[in-house]
Amino acid sequence: MTGIDAKEAASALNDIEQIVRRVRQSRIYDLASQIMIVWGVLVFAANLANWGWPIYGGHIWISINLLGVVGTLAIIASSYARTGARSFDVRMLAAYLLFFAFGYLCSTVLGHYTPRQMGAFWPIYFMLFYSIAGLWFGYAFVAIGVGISALTLIGYFFVDGFAFLLWMAFVNGGGLILGGLWMRRN
Numbered sequence: 418m419t420g421i422d423a424k425e426a427a428s429a430l431n432d433i434e435q436i437v438r439r440v441r442q443s444r445i446y447d448l449a450s451q452i453m454i455v456w457g458v459l460v461f462a463a464n465l466a467n468w469g470w471p472i473y474g475g476h477i478w479i480s481i482n483l484l485g486v487v488g489t490l491a492i493i494a495s496s497y498a499r500t501g502a503r504s505f506d507v508r509m510l511a512a513y514l515l516f517f518a519f520g521y522l523c524s525t526v527l528g529h530y531t532p533r534q535m536g537a538f539w540p541i542y543f544m545l546f547y548s549i550a551g552l553w554f555g556y557a558f559v560a561i562g563v564g565i566s567a568l569t570l571i572g573y574f575f576v577d578g579f580a581f582l583l584w585m586a587f588v589n590g591g592g593l594i595l596g597g598l599w600m601r602r603n
Contacts, residue, residue, distance in 0.1 A: 420471045445554050446588055452595030453561075454486040460540075468582035474532060486513065497580045516546065533581060537573040541566045546588025560597035564591060 421429070446457060463481040467474045524530050524538050544562035551558030572584040 436519070446557065447553075449494065449498075450597040450600035451492045452489050453593045453600065455492065456485050457590050457593030457595075457597060459485050459488070459590075460593060461586045464582050464586035464590060468579055468586070471532070471579070471582075482517070533573070535570050536581060536585055539583065540569045544569075557596070557600050561592065561599075565592040565596075568592065 426490070459481045463477050465478045520539065520542050523542075524535055528534070528538075530538055544566040546562075548557045548562030548566075551560070551562060568588040569585065572581055572588060576584045
């Protein structure tokens with residue numbers, strides 16, 4: 418039996434590192450895709466509900482956001498039960514709370530946005546963080562974030578009246594669903 422030299426050992430360690438990186442990215446994409454699909458369905462439904470009953474828009478979005486957070490926590494708990502890999506900690510909860518608090522501060526306290534402006538602000542704000550996350554976790558996040566943001570801006574400037582809510586149902590909700598399905602393939 419012969420030993421391996423330093424070059425062969427370095428090559429083997431590099432192969433192992435590449436496999437670990439791909440498995441980690443696959444795990445992240447799997448979990449993120451499930452969360453994106455849940456949020457996509459909820460956002461699609463919220464935009465349609467807001468289009469149908471605009472007077473209840475505030476209540477609709479508060480309810481949808483709460484459902485989304487509960488759904489996200491359920492997916493994370495299910496993932497932990499299935500894999501034994503912890504994917505949530507208190508810092509994540511703090512990040513969620515800070516994220517929503519800052520968005521609320523900007524859009525209602527500082528900004529006093531109209532409903533249409535809110536309809537564009539929140540998706541773009543969410544997609545900023547998708548794009549930033551993509552710099553660490555995979556470029557699919559960047560593509561989804563930039564794509565949905567660009568389509569949101571197109572709708573904001575070129576789609577009139579209540580049709581904007583239908584546009585956003587398909588762009589934001591549908592975009593998250595398609596993005597989640599695309600990430601599942603990767």
